[in-house]
Amino acid sequence: MRAFVTGGTGFLGRHLVELLVEAGWQVTALHRKTSDISHLQKPEIKLVAGDVTDIDSLRNAMPENPDAVFHTAADTSQWILANRNQTRINVEGTRNMTTVSSEKGAGRFIHTSSIAEFGYHPGVITEETLSNAMNGRSNYMRTKWKSAKVVDQAIEKGLDAVFLNPCHIVGPYDTHNWSQLFFLIQEDKLPGIPSGTGTFCHAREAARAHLTAFEKGKKGERYILGGVEATFLELAQEIGKVLGKEVPGKPLPTVILKTIARFSQWFSYITRKEPDLTPEKIELSTEHLRASSEKAVRELDYQPVSLADMVRDCHNWLAAQSAEF
Secondary structure, rough: OOOEEOOOOOOOHHHHHHHHHHHHEEEEEEEOOOOOOOHHOOOEEEEEEOOOOHHHHHHOOOOOOOOOOEEEEOOOOOOHHHHEEEEEHHHHHHHHHHHHHHOOOEEEEEEOOOOOHHHHOEEEEEEOOOHHHHHHHOOOHHHHHHHHHHHHHHHHHOEEEEEEEEOOEEEEOOOOOOOOHHHHOOOOOOOOOOOOEEEEEEEHHHHHHHHHHHHHHOOOEEEOOOEEEEEHHHHHHHHHHHHHHOOOOOOOHHHHHHHHHHHHHHHHHHOOOOOOOHHHHHHHHEEEOOOOOOEHHHOOOOOOOOOHHHHHHHHHHHHHHHHOO
C-alpha cells in the first residue's frame, strides 16, 4: 500500500507516519524545505519537498494512484497576525490537495479536520451538530470549517474522502501545543488557569484512527476523536503531579485572563511574535468544549486513553528532549 502524507513533520503527522511504516506502507512524505526531517529519514519513507500552498509542487511530489492521501498539515495558530497565512495553508492548501489528489487518482483522501470545525456549543458535540464556527473569534476555527467545505465539494465531484475531527491532542512529539503548559508550570510562569472544559485525545490513538478510517470509514462521514472530558484545571493539576509542582487550586477569573491577553496581543504587534496568551486562546480555553467519540469507537474501533496516560506519555517524551524536565 502506498500513502502520501502532508504534515509528517508535525505533531499528529509524525505519529501517523510511524504507524504507516509499522504497518508496512510505502510512505511519501511532503515537507517544506525549512522543516526538520531528521526523524523521517528512513528507508521506508520517500521525502519530497513541497508546500500545500504551491499546487505545482504538489503535482511534482504526489505519485500517481496512491492508495491513500493523508492530509494532516495545518496551521493551528491562535493569533490575529497569523490569520492571512493560516487561511492560505488551511483553506487554499486543502483546495490544492483535493485538486491534485483527484488528478492523481488517489484511492481515498483522509482529511484531518478538527473539533474546531463545529464551533462552540453548550451541549455535547456530535457529528450531527450544526457548525457555528464562522461566528467565533478564532480564525483557526473558521478555516477548519472552510477547509471541510472544500473537501465536501471535492466529494461531490467524485473524490472518496473521510473526515477525522480530533479534539485537544496530548502526547509525545508535541512541541508547541499543550506542551507549552508543561513549560509554564515547570518554570513557575503560569499566569493562571482558565475556567473552561475540553475533550482530550491521545496523539497516537488519533493517528491510529486515520489508518482505520482508510479501511473502515464511510465516504463523506465525519468521526470525532476525543474520549476524555476534563477541565483545564484538572489538566494542569495532572501535569503538576508528574512535574512535582504546585498549581493553583482554582481557575483565574476570565476577565483577568482576557486583560492579560489583550495586553499581550498589543505587545505582539511590536515584537511580531505570537504571545503565550491571545484573545483567541482565552476564548478557546474558557469555553466548555464537550464532544462524543461514540461513532469513532463504534465504527473505527477507536480507543480513548486516560488523561493521566496522555500527560505521562507527553512528559516522558519532553523529559527525553530537555534537561529541564
